[in-house]
Amino acid sequence: MKRPKIIVIGAGYAGIAFLKSLDEECFRLGDFTIINKNSYHYHSTMLHKVATAEKSGKIMFDLREILHPEIKIIQQAVTDIDEIGRIVTTEHGKYEYDYLVCAAGFEKESFNLEGIENAMFIDSYIQSGRIAETIKLKFENALQNNTGMNVVVCGGGLTGIEFAASCADMLKHKCKFHGISDKNFNVHLISSTPRLLTFFSEKLSKKTADRLEKMGVKVTHGTRIVSLDKGRVNYEGGHLEADLIVWTAGVKGASIVSDSDVENDRGRVKVDAKLHAPDHSERFYIGDVSAVSDGKGGYYPPTAQIACEQGAYLARQFKAILNNASFDENFSFKSNGIICSIGDSYATALVMGFEMSGFIPSILKTIVKKKWNVKVFGLKGAIL
Structure with a gap:
């Protein structure tokens, strides 16, 4: 009997959670x-x-170290999804499928901002590494020329806050190592919202901002950026000179989804209770390319937490599909909380309905990371 072909697009949290949750029977x-x-x-x-x-x-x-040996790995960029012909096209070939699990992830959202090419983005491992290299080069240049350095972070969400804190901490350590004052080495964080992390209470939001300020991050609230020049961030009412501009103001679903024939909003498909594309039982969308109703007229934000739960749920569904069995379980999600790291040993968090700050939530975030390491790498992942 011919085995159905299942193609998974994307190796982020959602795609890996799905594949790591399958059992031996599924691979047979x-x-x-x-x-x-x-x-x-x-x-x-x-x-x-x-x-x-x-x-x-x-x-x-x-991927080869963490995935089941029965899973074929194709390292190519997907260029098109033919939903009617059930074909995934990559830069080097075409692949037919019976079932498609699209977990293609996120891309930067620039909102068509003028001069966006003057910014760098934390949207992939490679791009993040390039930011680290740029910071190193800019710092060395500042040392040689006896000048300072301005890093401007555009966007006050989780990524922007965590990067700004980590960057400020790093610059302080670099200055201390070289025996120079850090007075002229600054990190600015510009947020369009009146306060940071509006899903937190006003009190916890203020704690987040206060901690950033204590670390040396200069926070600007309620400010809309209007354009970027080379070495300058322009906002309503003023501007900031910048040696490095890092854009963290938003993400959207992958363009292979936004450019496809399936109905979507900024690369996110409004999936049904089984995570199908509407009216298409052979196609599933999970992670950043899915929009899951929160039951209140809105959609859950595309976090790593919901992506992992979607992957595990979909594995249970595929066990039934491959056995020609009925599957009555609908996907449901209840957030365990959100943790925002602010430096190495401090975090603010909303966990199980309780707000907290300090060292304990930073430990909780480490535990979450270790738990995922164990999921993908087995028990030895706990010490990685």
Whole structure:
């Protein structure tokens, strides 16, 4: 009997959670292939640490080391999805599928801002590494010329805050190592919202801002950026000179989804209760390319937490599909909380309905990371 072909696009949290949650029976009954432009999976929630060259344990995993040997790995960029013909086209070939699991991830959202090409982005492992290298070069140049350095972070969301804190901490350590004052080495964070992390209470939001300020980050609230020049961020009512501009103001679903025939909003498909594309039982969208109703007229934000749960849920569904069995379970999600790291040993968090700040939530975030390491790498992932 011919085994159905299942193609997974993307090796982020959602795609890997799906493949790692399948059992041996699924691999006997189905032919699984993952297509990803890189040969590795990485912690996208830790990219701010990559961007500041901060040592924080293992962040990147080789796909062949973590995936079942029955899974075919195709390292190519997907260029098109033919939903009618059931064909995925890559830069080097075409691949037929019976079932498609699209977990293609996110891309930067520039909002068509004038001069966006003058910014760098924390949107991939490679790009984050380039930011770290740029910071190194800019710092060395400042040392040689006896000048300072301005890093401007555009966007006050989780990534922007975590990167700004990590960057400020790194610059202080570099200045201390070289025996110079850090007075002229500044990190600015510009947020369009009246306060940071509006899903937190006003009190916890203020704690977040206060901690950033204590670390030396200069926070500007309620400010809309109007354009970027080379070495300058222009906002309503003023501007900031910048040696490095890092844009963290938003993400959208992958362009292969936004450019496809399936109905979507900024690369996110409004999936049904089984995570199907509407009226298409052979196609599933999970992670950053899915929009899951929160039951209140809106959609859950595309976090790593919901991506992992979608992947695990979909594996249960595929076990039923491959066995020609009924599957009555609908996907449901209840957030365990949100943790925002502000430096190495401090975080603010909303966990299980409780708000907290300090060292304990930073430990919780480390535990979450270790738990994922164990998921993808087995027990030895706990020490990575």
